[in-house]
Amino acid sequence: MNESRRRRASWLVLMSILLLPLLSGCEMPPAGGKAPTSSTTSSGEAEKTRKMEEKAAEIQRKEEEIRNMQGTEQEKIDAVNALEKERQELIRMQESGSGS
Numbered sequence: 001m002n003e004s005r006r007r008r009a010s011w012l013v014l015m016s017i018l019l020l021p022l023l024s025g026c027e028m029p030p031a032g033g034k035a036p037t038s039s040t041t042s043s044g045e046a047e048k049t050r051k052m053e054e055k056a057a058e059i060q061r062k063e064e065e066i067r068n069m070q071g072t073e074q075e076k077i078d079a080v081n082a083l084e085k086e087r088q089e090l091i092r093m094q095e096s097g098s099g100s
Helices: 002-024 038-067 073-099
Strands: none
Touching (some): 038 073
16 A cells, blocks of 8 residues: 555656646746746847837938938939838848747
């Protein structure tokens, strides 16, 4: 009878150790290092999103400036080309953000 109780107790302890992280909703950190917490991951993603939104707003502002721009045709072409480079940079930011 003692042997049976000891096995049950060992089994219960083992299951508790294995299931406790699942029941608490936490992830176990990987062995040998620290995993980023969800708050640091979320804040990092929020920062990326904020930068992309700022970049998009800046592009829209520059588009309006170009529409109202006074200058030579070459100056306008140069401004549009610079704006296109910024758009491509924003697209790369968005792709790298959604790919991770």
